[in-house]
Amino acid sequence: MTDRVPPVLEALDSSGDVALKGVCGEQPMLHRRDSLRPNKRPLVKNAILARISLEGLGAIGECLEPIVLKERMILQESKRNVEHVYFIESGLVSLRVVAAGSMLETAVIGYRGVVGASFLWGGHLSTHQSVVLFPGSAHRIRVEELRRLIKQRPEIREHLLEYVQALTFQCVQTGLCGVRHNREQRLASWLCLASDAVDAGVLPVTHDYLSSVLGLRRAGVTQTLSRFEEQGLIRKMRGVLQINEHKCLEQRACCCYKLISGAYASSRSAIPANERLG
Template identity: 70%
Template sequence: MVLQEPKRHLDHVYFVGAGLVSLRIVAAGSILETAVIGYPGAIGASFLLGGHLPTHQPVVLIPGNAHRILVEDLRRIMNENPDIRERLCRYVQALSVHCAQSGLCGVRHASEKRLASWLCLASDAVGSNVLPVTHDYLSSVLGLRRAGITETLNRFEEQQLIRKTRGVVQIEARNCLAQKACSCYRLISGTYAAPSL
């Protein structure tokens, strides 16, 4: 389910309560995922940067729930409660780091490290070690060959880091998988974990 179309007027902000949302850029038939968002994330908070035309397409990957508020209502609430504005601005800053780091990761890091990072970030965002994702999905959002995704997941399973079944990846050894991840995982998760968020 697409929550907002890119380059269309932004009417609402969604505060994710549960589930997982893939934040994507779509161009010329290609998809680039720039972030995964779960609780306590927000979709549409880019209006804080001064724009009402989002550049990303948020797509629900794992169904859950969210609270929706009109941008104008949220703007009024933030004017009345500066702490809310400050907190949301810090979240948008962390999300910007996430998006930028994902772009760098895609051109600089090996596929195994990128896949381990994605699995850890998605697990953090959804608050679960069970991720209902297919090899095709991982291939499309990471820009990797499907065969390469399958080979890497098979290696992770042989190393007892994950267990996979049709359409599901279950993380079995979270800390060991995080050690396989590139430094982007630690940087991104550390940015979200900053005390002010």
């Protein structure tokens, strides 16, 4: 990972027809070449951007700013004004509720989603603290620009609302999961959801972190992960967990995993890994 996003984003297909391009000192724009063929899609990784029409993507592309997501970077603080909306390209962001010195993670966001979409409900304040868990990249847009665009192009608002509905379900279901399901089920569910969110089987996450966000004793987390490793489901390395048997891990997870996955699958914003562009 470099310390900056390249000025020309890797969003071209093999023919090089369409690319999100940022020029130094200018806002990134959607550039087209004369050879653009009808119905050609840019290779954007974010699932929501990938669903927007070429015309809509051209409009929003003029306002997108590519940024690097560094580990522990705070994108938004709870109860603070939402200034930007982040379309995640890679990496993982943790949504948290923080109160009285305690923290509860309510969702994780990867390439399928956005951070900061709560403005759609008409509010100006963030409902969560949003912190980068796994480094990656994103495109961000100022809220006032996105407000203008969704008035001009309802399809953008529609895609965002579909995603926010799934995200809201995940937040609510996660809260219920914390009081209804056991340690093994919750750990398996989190690992599966995080793996899906980044479309990868290697997760740079520690036992301490899992203990903190799930509200579990660290010794219990270590014991459960060791059992998963003995069963061949995962492999533990220093600061990293590798998922070897995703399907088997799903069977250890509580019903929340399938319910949350189903909520995203029912949204047109969710693109199966084998159909993703990029």
